[in-house]
Amino acid sequence: MAVVLPFDPSADVSAEPSLEGIVSLVRADMERVNTLILSRTGSDVAMIPEVATHLISSGGKRLRPMLTLATADLSGYQGEGDVKLAASVEFMHTATLLHDDVVDDSEMRRGKLAARMLWGNEASVLVGDFLLGQAFRMMIEVGSMHALDILSTAAVVIAEGEVAQLAASKNTATSEDDYLAVIRGKTAELFAAACEVGPVLADRPKVEQSACRSYGMNLGIAFQLIDDALDYGGSQVKLGKNVGDDFREGKITLPVLLAFRRGNEQERNFWRRCLEEGEIKDGDLEHAMELLASHKSLTATVDRAIHYGAMAKDALGLFPDGTAKRALLDTVEFCISRAR
């Protein structure tokens, strides 16, 4: 007797990975997060909403606040605190971006002029401070000491990671482990905190809090590695819009770090000249891309990201299947698929 399988559109594994799952899971709450973000960037000092809105409304995916809402949903949280913590997480992220652009002298951000190009470094530093302060105020309103502890620790670790990156920058001798420590701090820690506060708000057991933290941490590492690969066009080396920004800024990311280690002395001198001494000539970016391709550094970077993505997915193993869990698993797939 034949078994008739019911049609299940979600089982369509041929579909492109997307954020559709998490977006529809948190749609209603994200509207409230967006309203809250708008109201908390308000100030009598007109420059504050101008600078903040320029960046906040520049089309970021708002992945981090969505993660807070989704892990709260996964944990069966029923209260209102997740909306405020999600907005806090986005403010912490925005403050970091404003300060990063100053630290890196960046001219562009998300395809638009960086805030510092329009309002100056001064305003970017101070509006970042304002948003960080507002983030803490919202967290305090939620009233969970445990969530406060997690997010304030994240703020410290992020700043520490940024300083570590500053100290390590332009050093081609950076090891893969050093590099991982930097991206754990500068990117993955906020993903981890954003995911950990969900089960914390819902007062779930420690083991679930750790699981969500681990999911966020590994997703964050994978996300950053893919970003690093995308800066050189993804796993298929290709030139295009914004390709090579990290190269021009002398950033030592994993693709470069691997090509440096896998290359010969002549190639290492090339990387040293371009990245440590900052002497970049016409054709250097193209040559760098050739080296990345010949040493398969971009493919290797994506492979590393797949490894951390797998750890993120396994971290959720103890949660029962359901819409929230599936949305979180799909998010990992989506983040990695960006570089394919």
Next chain:
Amino acid sequence: MAVVLPFDPSADVSAEPSLEGIVSLVRADMERVNTLILSRTGSDVAMIPEVATHLISSGGKRLRPMLTLATADLSGYQGEGDVKLAASVEFMHTATLLHDDVVDDSEMRRGKLAARMLWGNEASVLVGDFLLGQAFRMMIEVGSMHALDILSTAAVVIAEGEVAQLAASKNTATSEDDYLAVIRGKTAELFAAACEVGPVLADRPKVEQSACRSYGMNLGIAFQLIDDALDYGGSQVKLGKNVGDDFREGKITLPVLLAFRRGNEQERNFWRRCLEEGEIKDGDLEHAMELLASHKSLTATVDRAIHYGAMAKDALGLFPDGTAKRALLDTVEFCISRAR
């Protein structure tokens, strides 16, 4: 029959005002604050303690943390929380100084090279962020939601005040009220918060919390006005070390604001050229000092400071006399006497 008055050394009104009272009142606790400050600037990232210690150990008076300890003492507080909040307040202050020096392009701070001259703007921004994060962590450890609310609100108001100053800078049309709003934000708010958390920790009635807040706010305004006068040598116009820094940076402070309003059109054009257009020639500082003297702007600024100092002292009226109260009153006298 003659009345013999007992000899009371504290009644010796001819003595120079000093910080001796508050320093001896909080000496034991300040040692613990200093130890805590050292331990919380520690990090595996060596640049963090280097930058932080450069500024923190550069001989600031640590007035703000002493105010937290003294108002906690005034309120009969017996716990340990005041030491952590005092260290938090100093970290918030240090973070602000690091960011301010970047925003103002300052080369010197407290007679030493500014941190940004030694480690760069990047490190100053990021170590400031680190210290702000550590400040929040210490506050959270204390566990008082009310104190957290006060200090986090202060962080937002300070950043807002700095942005307002940025927007108002180089504008000679700034009114005295606009200027007061700026210094309430950038200086007085932290004094107010530092003083308010003392009675809050001790769970004293609202009226005492407001009184201490009011003391701090008015002391902070007086302190900043005296600083502004000192930048031109104090109430006696005189040239000396660091005199004229605000002038060279185009800062519109109360002495200038008053001279501008009291002057004729020719004088106003002079101020506009120097401060708005930044065209400063040899002899301009001397001419500015002459205008400040002829319009008695420095004396007037000190008079304004005396007014706010009086409000600060009256705010403490409802507290019974005692060592802590006397130390706080002397602190006001000392702050104002700096410009005499």
